[in-house]
Amino acid sequence: xxxxxxxxxxxxxxxxxxxxxxxxxxxxxxxxxxxxxxxxxxxxxxxxxxxxxxxxxxxxxxxxxxxxxxxxxxxxxxxxxxxxxxxxxxxxxxxxxxxxxxxxxxxxxxxxxxxxxxxxxxxxxxxxxxxxxxxxxxxxxxxxxxxxxxxxxxxxxxxxxx
Amino acid sequence: xxxxxxxxxxxxxxxxxxxxxxxxxxxxxxxxxxxxxxxxxxxxxxxxxxxxxxxxxxxxxxxxxxxxxxxxxxxxxxxxxxxxxxxxxxxxxxxxxxxxxxxxxxxxxxxxxxxxxxxxxxxxxxxxxxxxxxxxxxxxxxxxxxxxxxxxxxxxxxxxxx
DNA sequence: GGGTTTGTTTCGCCGTGGTGAACCGACGCT
DNA sequence: AGCGTCGGTTCACCACGGCGAAACAAACCC
Numbered sequence: 001x002x003x004x005x006x007x008x009x010x011x012x013x014x015x016x017x018x019x020x021x022x023x024x025x026x027x028x029x030x031x032x033x034x035x036x037x038x039x040x041x042x043x044x045x046x047x048x049x050x051x052x053x054x055x056x057x058x059x060x061x062x063x064x065x066x067x068x069x070x071x072x073x074x075x076x077x078x079x080x081x082x083x084x085x086x087x088x089x090x091x092x093x094x095x096x097x098x099x100x101x102x103x104x105x106x107x108x109x110x111x112x113x114x115x116x117x118x119x120x121x122x123x124x125x126x127x128x129x130x131x132x133x134x135x136x137x138x139x140x141x142x143x144x145x146x147x148x149x150x151x152x153x154x155x156x157x158x159x160x161x162x
Numbered sequence: 163x164x165x166x167x168x169x170x171x172x173x174x175x176x177x178x179x180x181x182x183x184x185x186x187x188x189x190x191x192x193x194x195x196x197x198x199x200x201x202x203x204x205x206x207x208x209x210x211x212x213x214x215x216x217x218x219x220x221x222x223x224x225x226x227x228x229x230x231x232x233x234x235x236x237x238x239x240x241x242x243x244x245x246x247x248x249x250x251x252x253x254x255x256x257x258x259x260x261x262x263x264x265x266x267x268x269x270x271x272x273x274x275x276x277x278x279x280x281x282x283x284x285x286x287x288x289x290x291x292x293x294x295x296x297x298x299x300x301x302x303x304x305x306x307x308x309x310x311x312x313x314x315x316x317x318x319x320x321x322x323x324x
Numbered sequence: 325g326g327g328t329t330t331g332t333t334t335c336g337c338c339g340t341g342g343t344g345a346a347c348c349g350a351c352g353c354t
Numbered sequence: 355a356g357c358g359t360c361g362g363t364t365c366a367c368c369a370c371g372g373c374g375a376a377a378c379a380a381a382c383c384c
Binding site: 333335346 | 356359360361363364365366370371372373374375377378379380381382383384
Binding site: 034035036037038039041047050051053054057058060061064065068076077078079080089091 | 196197198199200201203209212213215216219220222223226227230269270312313315316318
């Protein structure tokens with residue numbers, strides 16, 4: 001994953017979503033600004049003006065850390081979806097859907113299969129699955145995960161791009 | 163744990179054992195030296211000459227990372243809840259509830275289990291647990307701890323998100 | 325006596341699951 | 355190219371139940 005450079009504190013709006021999606025980032029701290037104090041190993045900062053080799057070194061370190069921690073999401077015994085030090089709770093239906101997607105992380109899972117998993121004795125209505133996928137998408141977004149649609153095939157779970 | 167300052171590359175002999183023992187360290191990189199490239203989150207570096215506040219900020223971050231990994235709240239013999247150099251006193255009921263949560267720090271503890279722990283011979287009312295959780299939340303907030311609800315499953319103790 | 329601890333009631337928010345409907349883009353057919 | 359269908363997204367709405375929070379009152383302890 002690529003490291004994003006952010007001016008700080010000018011662009012701290014942008015920073016929130018980068019932190020949320022687990023994107024590695026290097027804050028360029030202006031000459032008069034106070035340094036940030038994040039503990040996140042995927043965040044670093046450097047005081048401007050800075051030498052080119054120093055910036056490159058810090059970017060390289062962040063890249064290495066990001067690729068090292070190639071994590072796979074997991075549903076623990078308590079029904080929580082955990083990913084990269086963060087977690088969200090899932091409702092029972094969402095847990096089944098997420099479970100099917102996590103077991104085949106990065107691969108397509110058919111709609112039919114997911115519907116049977118969530119409702120073994122038949123889905124309530126046609127778009128019940130659609131609505132739950134929508135809700136699952138919004139719930140897992142803070143983890144930096146996204147559900148992508150493969151038309152007429154099914155759904156696929158992966159790390160968010162942006 | 164204290165952060166050790168190391169001149170680099172002059173003192174790189176010393177560095178090996180620091181890395182081995184997991185001691186957090188800040189490398190002071192001379193004006194002409196190339197920056198190091200360690201991936202370890204407990205190692206950082208700064209280019210000399212450097213401002214005082216920048217050095218202090220990096221030391222603080224390393225300290226926070228070092229204590230983050232190890233810090234688990236604990237209830238001592240006097241019934242005090244201790245966490246990272248701070249403590250609060252707990253009432254008897256709160257002690258039992260906090261005890262159950264501390265023993266499974268970071269994981270979900272069922273409401274039923276906590277109720278039996280606080281009132282072995284039967285809980286007074288259903289809401290009694292809710293109210294005590296509310297009071298426990300306010301009591302431990304100054305420690306940087308928080309109790310998260312996992313709906314219809316139980317409660318979870320974790321460090322408060324910054 | 326005054327503060328703390330505990331239990332109880334009441335009110336209300338919000339998470340959850342389900343449904344119908346509007347909307348929209350991709351695809352296929354003529 | 356024009357058009358209809360299909361698959362999928364999103365929204366608004368409802369019903370139910372779990373849980374949060376305030377306020378009150380009684381018991382307890384220094």
